[in-house]
Amino acid sequence: MKEVSIGLIGFGTVGAGVVKILQENRDVIEARIGFPLTLRRIADLDISSDRGISIDRSLLTTDSNEILEDPLIDIVVELIGGYEPAKTIILKAIDRGKQVVTANKALLADCGAEILGRAKRSGVDVAFEASVAGGIPILRSLREGLLANRFEKVLAILNGTCNFILTAMNENPGIPFQETLREAQSLGYAEADPSLDIDGTDTAHKLVLVLGLTHGIRAWTKDIYVEGIRAIDSFDVFMAREFSYKLKLLAVIIDHGKQVEARVHPTMLPENHLLANVDGVFNGIFLRGDMVGDQLFYGRGAGMEPTASAVVGDIVETARNIIRGGTGSLPPLGYPEIWNSDVSIMNMEQIVTNYYLRVQALDQPGVLSKIAGIMAEHCISIHSVVQKKRRISGAVPVVFLTHLAREADIQEACRKIGALDVVEDRPTIVRIEDETLA
Amino acid sequence: MKEVSIGLIGFGTVGAGVVKILQENRDVIEARIGFPLTLRRIADLDISSDRGISIDRSLLTTDSNEILEDPLIDIVVELIGGYEPAKTIILKAIDRGKQVVTANKALLADCGAEILGRAKRSGVDVAFEASVAGGIPILRSLREGLLANRFEKVLAILNGTCNFILTAMNENPGIPFQETLREAQSLGYAEADPSLDIDGTDTAHKLVLVLGLTHGIRAWTKDIYVEGIRAIDSFDVFMAREFSYKLKLLAVIIDHGKQVEARVHPTMLPENHLLANVDGVFNGIFLRGDMVGDQLFYGRGAGMEPTASAVVGDIVETARNIIRGGTGSLPPLGYPEIWNSDVSIMNMEQIVTNYYLRVQALDQPGVLSKIAGIMAEHCISIHSVVQKKRRISGAVPVVFLTHLAREADIQEACRKIGALDVVEDRPTIVRIEDETLA
Numbered sequence: 001m002k003e004v005s006i007g008l009i010g011f012g013t014v015g016a017g018v019v020k021i022l023q024e025n026r027d028v029i030e031a032r033i034g035f036p037l038t039l040r041r042i043a044d045l046d047i048s049s050d051r052g053i054s055i056d057r058s059l060l061t062t063d064s065n066e067i068l069e070d071p072l073i074d075i076v077v078e079l080i081g082g083y084e085p086a087k088t089i090i091l092k093a094i095d096r097g098k099q100v101v102t103a104n105k106a107l108l109a110d111c112g113a114e115i116l117g118r119a120k121r122s123g124v125d126v127a128f129e130a131s132v133a134g135g136i137p138i139l140r141s142l143r144e145g146l147l148a149n150r151f152e153k154v155l156a157i158l159n160g161t162c163n164f165i166l167t168a169m170n171e172n173p174g175i176p177f178q179e180t181l182r183e184a185q186s187l188g189y190a191e192a193d194p195s196l197d198i199d200g201t202d203t204a205h206k207l208v209l210v211l212g213l214t215h216g217i218r219a220w221t222k223d224i225y226v227e228g229i230r231a232i233d234s235f236d237v238f239m240a241r242e243f244s245y246k247l248k249l250l251a252v253i254i255d256h257g258k259q260v261e262a263r264v265h266p267t268m269l270p271e272n273h274l275l276a277n278v279d280g281v282f283n284g285i286f287l288r289g290d291m292v293g294d295q296l297f298y299g300r301g302a303g304m305e306p307t308a309s310a311v312v313g314d315i316v317e318t319a320r321n322i323i324r325g326g327t328g329s330l331p332p333l334g335y336p337e338i339w340n341s342d343v344s345i346m347n348m349e350q351i352v353t354n355y356y357l358r359v360q361a362l363d364q365p366g367v368l369s370k371i372a373g374i375m376a377e378h379c380i381s382i383h384s385v386v387q388k389k390r391r392i393s394g395a396v397p398v399v400f401l402t403h404l405a406r407e408a409d410i411q412e413a414c415r416k417i418g419a420l421d422v423v424e425d426r427p428t429i430v431r432i433e434d435e436t437l438a
Numbered sequence: 439m440k441e442v443s444i445g446l447i448g449f450g451t452v453g454a455g456v457v458k459i460l461q462e463n464r465d466v467i468e469a470r471i472g473f474p475l476t477l478r479r480i481a482d483l484d485i486s487s488d489r490g491i492s493i494d495r496s497l498l499t500t501d502s503n504e505i506l507e508d509p510l511i512d513i514v515v516e517l518i519g520g521y522e523p524a525k526t527i528i529l530k531a532i533d534r535g536k537q538v539v540t541a542n543k544a545l546l547a548d549c550g551a552e553i554l555g556r557a558k559r560s561g562v563d564v565a566f567e568a569s570v571a572g573g574i575p576i577l578r579s580l581r582e583g584l585l586a587n588r589f590e591k592v593l594a595i596l597n598g599t600c601n602f603i604l605t606a607m608n609e610n611p612g613i614p615f616q617e618t619l620r621e622a623q624s625l626g627y628a629e630a631d632p633s634l635d636i637d638g639t640d641t642a643h644k645l646v647l648v649l650g651l652t653h654g655i656r657a658w659t660k661d662i663y664v665e666g667i668r669a670i671d672s673f674d675v676f677m678a679r680e681f682s683y684k685l686k687l688l689a690v691i692i693d694h695g696k697q698v699e700a701r702v703h704p705t706m707l708p709e710n711h712l713l714a715n716v717d718g719v720f721n722g723i724f725l726r727g728d729m730v731g732d733q734l735f736y737g738r739g740a741g742m743e744p745t746a747s748a749v750v751g752d753i754v755e756t757a758r759n760i761i762r763g764g765t766g767s768l769p770p771l772g773y774p775e776i777w778n779s780d781v782s783i784m785n786m787e788q789i790v791t792n793y794y795l796r797v798q799a800l801d802q803p804g805v806l807s808k809i810a811g812i813m814a815e816h817c818i819s820i821h822s823v824v825q826k827k828r829r830i831s832g833a834v835p836v837v838f839l840t841h842l843a844r845e846a847d848i849q850e851a852c853r854k855i856g857a858l859d860v861v862e863d864r865p866t867i868v869r870i871e872d873e874t875l876a
Binding site: 017021024025028029031032033129135136137140141143144145146147148149150216274277289290291292293294295296297298299300303305306308309310312313316317321324325340 | 455459462463466467469470471567573574575578579581582583584585586587588654712715727728729730731732733734735736737738741743744746747748750751754755759762763778
């Protein structure tokens with residue numbers, strides 16, 4: 001039987017994980033698929049560092065063209081990450097008729113239409129399971145097992161760094177964000193420059209990819225409302241706990257027919273919600289299909305072996321298509337890149353949800369009435385109010401949970417509340433995902 | 439582009455769900471896959487009952503041969519269930535070169551080798567995602583996304599009837615099993631004859647199918663240790679709570695290299711275990727892959743739409759293979775039916791786990807010493823003992839949690855303890871799955 005040959009470009013942590021799996025689990029993988037997989041070549045600028053795995057040094061090259069131009073290589077695995085040279089390498093591989101496997105969420109989110117379009121024209125597949133939620137087979141599940149469903153709602157924890165920090169803050173509500181971030185960095189769970197993770201960009205990239213599968217639209221990251229976790233105040237984490245909520249950075253998709261909400265921001269979740277117990281570096285995806293009902297997928301969203309597990313899963317699926325002779329004969333991995341061009345992303349101002357508002361008010365008679373008056377003016381109905389004892393310099397935190405309200409109304413009310421001379425600063429807003437709070 | 443034609447045999451609850459999905463979600467399914475699916479014929483002995491869906495009556499027939507002998511039908515969907523005539527129908531379909539989709543766990547568990555072997559020889563696929571965990575795409579995930587892993591452990595709640603009953607008993611530990619069963623029956627969550635569910639047979643059938651994917655072996659249901667939930671005493675549910683455990687009926691797979699544990703029985707799980715919060719009719723699969731680490735899949739394991747969602751997922755995968763021209767060119771759905779014939783199921787007597795033992799002892803001096811003496815004789819080390827206040831007729835329940843012990847030793851010790859004249863009956867045994875309890 002034909003063997004399938006693989007060229008690996010990018011021999012960093014995940015690349016080393018792929019080599020490790022292909023070595024340590026070769027027996028079980030080949031027994032399961034019934035044909036051999038051969039790792040033919042590995043390209044990286046650094047071919048001298050020790051990756052902790054023994055490897056035939058003759059496989060190594062610093063020149064990715066030795067993989068791209070090798071006619072015997074069937075599948076190119078791109079694990080460099082980032083935009084360039086990853087994009088050029090992937091496009092070259094596609095143009096040469098090679099199948100591509102990648103974990104590159106940033107590139108696919110921003111250039112996915114171009115890459116998948118080119119793949120379709122060249123009749124090859126581009127597989128990218130590892131780009132979302134690491135080892136959890138969520139893209140495959142959306143594309144295959146759950147394909148019969150309309151997706152009414154997806155709530156997902158897709159960034160392990162943010163979830164590690166928020167879990168630590170939830171568990172120790174007194175500790176400020178910066179301190180927790182430093183702890184995450186010292187443990188290796190956050191990068192030296194953590195912006196891509198903590199500002200929500202990484203989660204937004206993944207949301208764009210999920211949205212392609214759930215709603216058949218290719219969104220631009222810039223069209224998605226993104227708010228990271230940098231501004232989270234430990235007082236709000238403490239208050240969340242008082243209301244039996246946990247703070248999580250969520251990617252949110254909510255279907256409204258011709259419009260779909262797609263947003264990324266810190267969110268208060270009831271502590272008995274399935275996602276509320278997805279803690280530490282773990283990822284979780286909660287989804288509601290019109291036929292299948294509620295589902296949860298939970299697992300490791302990053303790290304060497306979990307991500308490499310997803311990459312090898314894609315290598316095998318692609319290899320099976322090669323052996324079957326069915327590669328690329330359908331749209332990329334069986335999905336047209338855009339099939340629902342009449343659906344658009346809802347403007348953030350139009351969304352309707354529940355809100356947590358914290359106002360730093362002066363402790364004077366009539367203040368609450370002024371704030372509540374502005375909220376009433378903007379049709380914001382208050383579910384509960386808590387005023388905690390005085391903290392600093394005469395200002396006390398007053399916390400409101402609202403019934404369902406429109407984002408535009410909340411923003412306008414907060415602008416006016418912030419302008420009151422009895423209020424310090426603009427109120428802090430945290431959105432709430434609680435179906436019991438109408 | 440070619441269309442793919444489907445014949446449905448068995449128009450019960452799930453069959454009606456499949457028709458409903460193909461009607462209501464046709465637009466989104468066809469947009470996703472890029473080609474049309476046609477439901478060409480529906481066979482059932484009863485073609486007059488109202489299924490609550492409007493259907494062209496000319497599609498209906500009472501003769502399944504009108505589907506099996508129709509050369510235009512590509513995929514036969516068998517949703518009759520049970521052994522016959524389902525088996526004959528599936529084999530006929532295979533012999534005529536038709537692809538098969540089924541949700542029939544009992545038939546596949548007991549005759550899977552024959553059916554999948556015949557499919558392989560005929561070059562057709564047999565898809566059966568809906569047979570395990572309803573709408574949760576677990577078989578597909580094991581077969582594709584997680585294929586790079588050795589599976590060290592699988593713990594699964596696979597029967598919604600049992601989980602509904604046990605959840606109710608956990609929540610109201612005073613209510614006896616029979617009463618909870620009657621409630622489940624009145625709500626439609628348990629059959630009039632509930633044996634297949636509550637005796638664990640249904641879970642064992644599903645375990646056999648999962649084991650085929652995780653370990654490449656085709657086990658016989660009779661080789662698997664199966665204990666249902668009929669004998670569960672509400673006192674033990676109450677005691678579980680005292681120890682912060684919840685009682686669940688689990689399918690357990692634990693890998694030991696050349697041997698694998700495969701067993702079905704009521705199990706005490708720590709209440710903070712991911713599976714402990716899979717409640718009501720929901721199913722959950724916890725698995726540990728050597729590369730991917732811990733994962734959880736959660737969702738509806740039964741019911742019209744969730745099961746039909748999985749059936750339609752399989753129809754689409756099979757249809758894609760037809761369109762690609764790759765059907766059956768690999769072993770059934772990409773998996774040889776047996777690839778690991780040197781692995782065997784561990785004899786139940788050899789397993790090592792933690793145990794809950796309840797002894798009904800007479801309230802006399804020296805009783806505890808006699809019981810503990812027998813346990814020591816059999817190398818059973820006691821983790822904790824609780825003696826609750828007297829219940830009835832002089833006998834008091836004494837509960838032991840053990841450190842890791844061998845099943846054979848536990849059984850022998852229980853036989854001897856049960857024979858003591860100060861003890862009523864043989865002790866009640868419940869196995870515990872708690873990794874913190876060495």
